[in-house]
Amino acid sequence: MSEYIYEYDMPPGRYVWMGNTAMVEGALAAGCRFFAGYPITPQNEVPERMSQRLPQVGGRFIQMEDEIGSISAVVGAALGGLKAMTSTSGPGFSLMQETMSWAAAIEVPIVVGEVQRTGPGAGIVSLPHHSDIIQAHYGGNGEYQVIAFAPATSQELFDLTIEAFNAAETWRTPTIIFSDSWLGHIHEEVKVPPLDELKKRVIPRKKVAYDAEGKPLKRQQYLPFTMYDKKAGEYKISITPNITTEYFPEWLPAVTHTPQSIPNEFQESSEIMVTNINNKILANEEKIVKIDEYFTDDADVALVCYGLPYRTALRSVKMARADGMKAGLFRLITVWPFAKKAVRELSQKVKKILVPEINIGQIVIWVEAAVEDGTEVKPIPAISRLHEPKELYNEIKEALN
Amino acid sequence: MSLPPYTPERPRHPYEDMPYTGRKFGQAFHLFCRGCGYGAIGQLLCRVFKEERLDEKKHPFIVGVGCYSIIPLILPGRIWMTLHGRTLPVATGIKLANPDVTPICLAGDGDNLSIGTNHFVHACRRNIGIVLIMLHNNIYGMTGGQAAPTTPHGMNATTAPYGFLETEFDAVSLAISAGATYVARWTTAHPRQFMKSVKKAIKWKGFAFIDMVSQCPTYFGRKNDMAQPVDVFNWIKGNSIPINKAEGLSPEELQGKFIVGEFKESPREELSEKYIELIKRAREKKK
Ligand SMILES: Cc1ncc(C[n+]2csc(CCOP(=O)(O)OP(=O)(O)O)c2C)c(N)n1
Numbered sequence: 014m015s016e017y018i019y020e021y022d023m024p025p026g027r028y029v030w031m032g033n034t035a036m037v038e039g040a041l042a043a044g045c046r047f048f049a050g051y052p053i054t055p056q057n058e059v060p061e062r063m064s065q066r067l068p069q070v071g072g073r074f075i076q077m078e079d080e081i082g083s084i085s086a087v088v089g090a091a092l093g094g095l096k097a098m099t100s101t102s103g104p105g106f107s108l109m110q111e112t113m114s115w116a117a118a119i120e121v122p123i124v125v126g127e128v129q130r131t132g133p134g135a136g137i138v139s140l141p142h143h144s145d146i147i148q149a150h151y152g153g154n155g156e157y158q159v160i161a162f163a164p165a166t167s168q169e170l171f172d173l174t175i176e177a178f179n180a181a182e183t184w185r186t187p188t189i190i191f192s193d194s195w196l197g198h199i200h201e202e203v204k205v206p207p208l209d210e211l212k213k214r215v216i217p218r219k220k221v222a223y224d225a226e227g228k229p230l231k232r233q234q235y236l237p238f239t240m241y242d243k244k245a246g247e248y249k250i251s252i253t254p255n256i257t258t259e260y261f262p263e264w265l266p267a268v269t270h271t272p273q274s275i276p277n278e279f280q281e282s283s284e285i286m287v288t289n290i291n292n293k294i295l296a297n298e299e300k301i302v303k304i305d306e307y308f309t310d311d312a313d314v315a316l317v318c319y320g321l322p323y324r325t326a327l328r329s330v331k332m333a334r335a336d337g338m339k340a341g342l343f344r345l346i347t348v349w350p351f352a353k354k355a356v357r358e359l360s361q362k363v364k365k366i367l368v369p370e371i372n373i374g375q376i377v378i379w380v381e382a383a384v385e386d387g388t389e390v391k392p393i394p395a396i397s398r399l400h401e402p403k404e405l406y407n408e409i410k411e412a413l414n
Numbered sequence: 415m416s417l418p419p420y421t422p423e424r425p426r427h428p429y430e431d432m433p434y435t436g437r438k439f440g441q442a443f444h445l446f447c448r449g450c451g452y453g454a455i456g457q458l459l460c461r462v463f464k465e466e467r468l469d470e471k472k473h474p475f476i477v478g479v480g481c482y483s484i485i486p487l488i489l490p491g492r493i494w495m496t497l498h499g500r501t502l503p504v505a506t507g508i509k510l511a512n513p514d515v516t517p518i519c520l521a522g523d524g525d526n527l528s529i530g531t532n533h534f535v536h537a538c539r540r541n542i543g544i545v546l547i548m549l550h551n552n553i554y555g556m557t558g559g560q561a562a563p564t565t566p567h568g569m570n571a572t573t574a575p576y577g578f579l580e581t582e583f584d585a586v587s588l589a590i591s592a593g594a595t596y597v598a599r600w601t602t603a604h605p606r607q608f609m610k611s612v613k614k615a616i617k618w619k620g621f622a623f624i625d626m627v628s629q630c631p632t633y634f635g636r637k638n639d640m641a642q643p644v645d646v647f648n649w650i651k652g653n654s655i656p657i658n659k660a661e662g663l664s665p666e667e668l669q670g671k672f673i674v675g676e677f678k679e680s681p682r683e684e685l686s687e688k689y690i691e692l693i694k695r696a697r698e699k700k701k
């Protein structure tokens with residue numbers, strides 16, 4: 014029913030949007046035309062705005078009976094040919110894990126907005142807490158990879174949501190946008206670029222696959238799942254199968270399968286499938302990972318952070334620099350896959366690494382595993398609150414003494 | 415992988431229509447136990463597909479997790495196997511994204527009445543254009559014969575060695591009260607009626623539910639003193655009462671019986687079509 018799908022329609026300009034709104038608009042700009050969700054604070058503005066905006070661009074919105082239903086419907090719509098997303102928070106995110114694992118196994122491009130709240134249990138809905146960073150990666154059964162973005166402003170929620178859809182399309186694995194209850198509700202300026210500029214940034218959903226000579230592939234030549242090309246030494250990721258086109262395998266299983274989509278129970282099959290779905294991401298770490306560095310070239314101590322704490326950290330690093338301290342800031346724009354190589358390089362430059370996180374320390378474990386040369390790593394946890402700039406400033410000062 | 419040729423003449427018995435078998439891997443085989451009803455149901459679905467000349471792009475089979483997950487070895491068209499209990503929400507996503515597609519869901523009684531009940535009642539309520547065929551074998555076959563929500567009260571299962579204490583679900587009344595618009599029940603002893611019903615369900619605008627009672631000789635039979643596959647089949651056949659005959663009977667007389675027939679046919683607006691109207695309205699309002 015592509016005749017009902019319309020282009021993104023927000024006039025270019027400057028808007029004051031809360032984070033959740035910016036995420037919705039970013040998704041629509043990226044071509045998202047399906048949303049299924051279930052109410053949970055603090056992400057409620059996402060489905061609310063989706064229900065209003067999606068029909069305006071010819072998309073479909075549905076409020077499902079629970080989060081399991083939501084993410085399953087998103088998987089259905091994604092192989093039904095639409096770019097699709099859901100959003101949720103804490104407990105709802107846990108309910109989605111089984112399906113995330115399955116989506117990774119059958120390589121469906123889906124996007125999940127995770128507006129985090131505090132936990133465990135029902136927690137507190139109105140406080141920020143990066144409580145689900147590890148869960149996003151290790152929450153589901155089996156071994157698989159996700160790609161996760163950690164925006165820190167409303168503008169980034171708009172821009173990185175587009176990036177998240179692009180990453181999902183390219184790598185065919187579940188992609189997550191980490192927001193939190195404060196980021197989701199901050200009202201900030203968002204610039205919407207003109208449509209032609211947006212179009213250049215968006216990777217569309219492809220319906221036809223081509224061979225090396227540019228001829229459309231026949232159904233028999235098309236591989237539904239990723240395969241390792243030994244000659245080229247790289248992972249070949251085909252276009253996403255679509256249930257309404259030629260390219261849908263005769264049998265798309267939920268169980269272990271070959272790249273040709275034949276289910277079986279051989280050890281080799283499992284080894285190939287698990288290796289492929291993980292290594293297509295891990296071997297391409299450098300292409301997927303996005304980071305940002307500030308004043309790290311001559312720094313003795315660096316702060317490593319992601320999401321909202323990056324804003325606090327930037328301020329404290331600037332304060333420290335103004336007082337002549339050699340402090341730097343390393344920001345993970347993508348949290349998963351973890352930027353192992355970049356962090357290792359950072360550790361060769363600096364003597365100490367501080368990791369302010371708004372949890373008891375989830376990424377710090379990964380930083381510790383990545384550093385070399387005996388660089389000291391120190392977690393700076395804050396539970397259900399943001400750090401004070403002065404607090405991080407003092408930590409920098411102490412680290413340099 | 416070339417397709418085995420169709421036999422031109424009409425088979426004498428619905429169970430004998432074999433040409434589709436082995437289509438997937440070029441070999442005629444299936445993995446069901448001897449006497450299982452699922453093989454027959456697969457063949458009946460093949461015949462419906464062939465007789466109605468269904469377009470495989472318009473009617474994908476969405477299959478849950480249970481013994482019937484290997485029906486795809488026999489089935490024609492496209493098969494998408496989902497997680498245990500999640501056939502309906504996946505089909506909901508497909509249907510909303512593509513209103514001209516009518517997915518055919520195959521779910522077990524455990525699938526649909528236990529882990530996926532929530533999705534089931536809501537799909538009925540939404541009246542979304544999906545065909546759901548529930549394979550009702552009174553037991554969890556795949557996992558080794560545990561009690562299912564359909565295990566009749568007092569009968570045995572591997573997790574009910576002293577007899578099942580609870581009362582079983584009546585999927586048909588559940589579907590009716592949840593708002594499904596086409597509801598029927600047949601058993602493996604009613605192959606022709608089942609085929610007719612499936613043909614009707616595929617053309618139905620809205621949520622069509624067929625409760626298909628089938629025999630599981632390996633677990634349900636063995637646990638309940640029915641030594642031969644045909645004993646379970648005969649138990650189902652003997653306990654089936656057509657809907658018109660059931661009308662005059664008291665609840666006590668109907669205890670443990672399978673009432674078969676078409677229970678409900680009352681059209682109501684279908685969700686994905688209504689959504690297209692909504693898109694038009696939303697765009698009109700924006701102008
Ligand atoms: C989340 C989850 N829980 C449990 C299982 C294990 N499991 C697989 S099949 C099945 C029961 C199937 O029973 P039914 O749907 O009645 O189908 P049958 O095998 O009887 O045809 C269960 C519990 C699973 N696959 N996933």
Ligand code: SF4
Nearest residue numbers: 447450481555630631
């Ligand atoms: S266990 Fe029962 S339902 Fe499963 S294949 Fe065997 S007879 Fe059929």
